[in-house]
Amino acid sequence: MKIKLIYPKWPKLKNQPEFNLPPHGPVCFAATLPPDVELSFCDENVEALDFSDGGDLICLSVMLTCQMPRAWEIADKYRAMGKKVIFGGIASMLHHEEVLAHADSVFLGEAEGRMEQVLRDFQENKLKKTYNFLHDFPDTKLIGTARRNILKHELYHFRGVQMVDLVHASRGCRFNCFPCCTPYLGGCKFRPRPIENVIKELESIDNSRLFIVDNSLSQDDAWEKELFRAIAPLKKKWVSHPIKDDDEILDLAVKAGCWYVYQAVVDTSDHIRRRIKRLKERGIGVEGTIILGMDNQDEDYIKRLVDFLLEIELDLAEFTILTPFAHTPIRAQMEQEGRILHNDWIRYTGGEVVFKPAKMSVDSLQEMYEYAWKTFYGDFSKEIKMAKLYLKVIEKEKRDGTYKESALRARRRRGEGQ
Numbered sequence: 232m233k234i235k236l237i238y239p240k241w242p243k244l245k246n247q248p249e250f251n252l253p254p255h256g257p258v259c260f261a262a263t264l265p266p267d268v269e270l271s272f273c274d275e276n277v278e279a280l281d282f283s284d285g286g287d288l289i290c291l292s293v294m295l296t297c298q299m300p301r302a303w304e305i306a307d308k309y310r311a312m313g314k315k316v317i318f319g320g321i322a323s324m325l326h327h328e329e330v331l332a333h334a335d336s337v338f339l340g341e342a343e344g345r346m347e348q349v350l351r352d353f354q355e356n357k358l359k360k361t362y363n364f365l366h367d368f369p370d371t372k373l374i375g376t377a378r379r380n381i382l383k384h385e386l387y388h389f390r391g392v393q394m395v396d397l398v399h400a401s402r403g404c405r406f407n408c409f410p411c412c413t414p415y416l417g418g419c420k421f422r423p424r425p426i427e428n429v430i431k432e433l434e435s436i437d438n439s440r441l442f443i444v445d446n447s448l449s450q451d452d453a454w455e456k457e458l459f460r461a462i463a464p465l466k467k468k469w470v471s472h473p474i475k476d477d478d479e480i481l482d483l484a485v486k487a488g489c490w491y492v493y494q495a496v497v498d499t500s501d502h503i504r505r506r507i508k509r510l511k512e513r514g515i516g517v518e519g520t521i522i523l524g525m526d527n528q529d530e531d532y533i534k535r536l537v538d539f540l541l542e543i544e545l546d547l548a549e550f551t552i553l554t555p556f557a558h559t560p561i562r563a564q565m566e567q568e569g570r571i572l573h574n575d576w577i578r579y580t581g582g583e584v585v586f587k588p589a590k591m592s593v594d595s596l597q598e599m600y601e602y603a604w605k606t607f608y609g610d611f612s613k614e615i616k617m618a619k620l621y622l623k624v625i626e627k628e629k630r631d632g633t634y635k636e637s638a639l640r641a642r643r644r645r646g647e648g649q
């Protein structure tokens with residue numbers, strides 16, 4: 232059987248230099264398919280989609296809400312050509328009802344151990360309209376090494392620098408933050424993969440630089456320590472979402488190759504200041520993720536917040552506008568208060584105001600978002616700050632003698648031989 236797997240294009244934030252990371256959802260999904268399936272993959276963010284080159288079954292992997300309108304266009308076109316289309320991925324779970332109008336089938340939940348049945352149904356022309364495994368989680372032992380050989384690695388670089396590979400060591404999250412749909416999808420449960428399987432996967436990746444995409448590594452101290460101890464001998468360098476602010480764990484993270492972390496900055500407190508300082512003292516870079524437009528914020532608050540970010544010398548800052556995505560606590564609250572302006576999903580990028588802010592007008596929040604980007608990157612552009620952060624990883628690799636191997640791997644990925 233031939234399957235064509237597609238990752239639809241989405242609109243990028245205009246304040247960001249445009250680069251594309253190799254997608255993670257499709258390569259994890261590919262690992263769940265039986266080995267006799269002939270699979271071709273198109274990431275529309277880096278290459279044009281050729282509609283004439285269809286498989287027996289079209290699979291759309293959709294992660295983001297703003298990817299959804301394009302996914303529907305693609306599905307409609309294939310279905311008009313007589314192809315069967317199945318949807319999966321996070322955004323398909325969040326927008327299940329709407330997706331049904333564009334799909335022969337929608338898969339909700341995690342695919343490990345379930346695709347044989349779905350493909351059998353397809354072959355017998357008995358594809359179900361919905362496969363609902365939401366909150367019925369497969370054993371994390373079943374999560375295999377992602378099939379990265381479906382990616383055209385040479386297409387994922389920025390100014391000649393090879394992008395990191397994405398990998399995950401756990402699923403779910405035990406927290407329940409107000410702007411986040413992970414609790415809805417993952418049921419507030421932390422589900423680690425067996426560490427030996429994670430290590431096997433890391434060893435298989437022909438890239439020395441990785442992004443460990445787990446929602447938060449700060450979920451279970453004993454697990455986090457064990458993971459970092461196990462990663463250390465591989466001498467990989469990696470980026471991740473938050474790690475626990477604890478001396479022993481931070482030191483282990485450094486030994487395990489932590490390069491920089493994403494850290495939410497929600498206020499100008501000493502707690503945040505201390506946390507950033509402790510990371511930077513250990514040579515771990517910090518990219519702040521900053522949501523603008525929360526109910527306690529007005530124009531002056533945002534100005535003070537940006538000044539604070541400059542003062543604590545964040546390496547990078549990514550500003551987004553609070554966005555009430557489906558199945559988040561903040562959406563439930565705003566719906567009740569009648570504050571949602573529209574459901575034009577392609578505009579749910581995090582770069583546009585789609586709700587009525589509490590202490591500002593819509594225009595004013597939009598202006599403050601532009602102000603934040605312009606002011607934070609006033610002296611040094613994002614590209615220059617990214618380059619400085621990139622130099623950090625080179626320094627780390629030179630220190631532990633892995634730089635040459637890392638550079639060779641990157642050249643191989645770009646198709647430049649040895």
Ligand code: SF4
Pocket residue numbers: 404405406407408411412413414446447
């Ligand atoms: S924002 Fe992060 S830590 Fe909070 S619930 Fe979502 S995934 Fe978990």
